[in-house]
Amino acid sequence: MKNAKILLVDDEISILQMVEMVLKKEGFTNVLKASTGKEAIEIVKREPVDYIILDVMLPDINGFDLCEKIREYTDVHILFLTARITDFDVLTGFEKGGDDYVTKPFNPLEIVARIKVQLRRSRKTESVPKVNLKRHDFGHFLVDEEAGDLIVEGKLVACPAQVFLLLVYFCQNVNRVLSKEQLFNAVWGYDHLIDDNTVMVHIRRIRERIEPDPGKPVFLQTVRGLGYKLVKEA
Incomplete structure (x- = not known):
């Protein structure tokens, strides 16, 4: 894990240097830096x-x-660093392909903790024997864990990694009510819910892909006051 290659992108040199210094103190020596999008x-x-x-x-x-x-x-x-914390900004970040975000000012140790969690989860996923991977068929849509595919009405649908992981977790716990805290811990790897928006936006993104009518979900249902559940027979 400490051999992981981390890319920092920020035009504030002081932030690049601070985060790089903390990463290296934590054992991450392979750090790349860019101060522009082009770089x-x-x-x-x-x-x-x-x-x-x-x-x-x-x-x-x-x-x-x-x-x-x-x-x-x-x-x-991809973890966003942002001073913009409106719901619109959060939604935009996720829609563009981001996985998580931290608002400025931030504690660099929090970023290190998030990196460690994600890299551990990636290594565990890679080490899972293929015989344990499954296909989850809901009729209207199918989730293929091994191929990393979401197929809706026979057509392959693009699905960002974090959205797919959340959908897979629902498939592995079909017909069970899962709280936001459970989802956050299982998919993002944090032991407490940091932000409601993160889970809610990803739930919406799943519904946009698997539901015949995302505004009236029949598969991924909200259980008021408790959380969400993926229903096998909608």
Whole structure:
């Protein structure tokens, strides 16, 4: 895990240096830095990275748009650094392909903790024997864990990594009510709910893909006051 290649993208040199210093103190020695979107894209095209920390406000491109471009080359975990915390900004970040976000000012140790959690989860996923991977058929849609595919009405539907992981967790716990805290712990790996928006936005993104009418969900249902459940027979 400590050999992971971390890419930091921020136009504030002081932030780049601070986060790099903390990462190296924690044993992450393979740190790449970019202060513009152009530099970030060049790095991603040139070599594989394992985790990206991406500032929203960059001099040459909006961080959300940059995230969308990065997704053309890699599906690694992208964490936004942002001073913009409105629901619209959060939604935009997730829709563009981001997986998580931290608001400025931030504690760099929190970022390190999130990186460690995500890398541990990635390694566990890679080590799961293929015989344990499953296909979950709901008639209207099918989730293939081994292939990483979501098929709706016979057509392959694009699904960002974090959205797919959340959907898979629901499939593994079909017909069970799952709280936001449970979902956050299982999919994001944090032991407490940091932000309601993160879960709610991802629930919406799942519904947009699997529901005949996302505004009236029949598969992924809300259980008021308790959480959500994926129903096998809608």
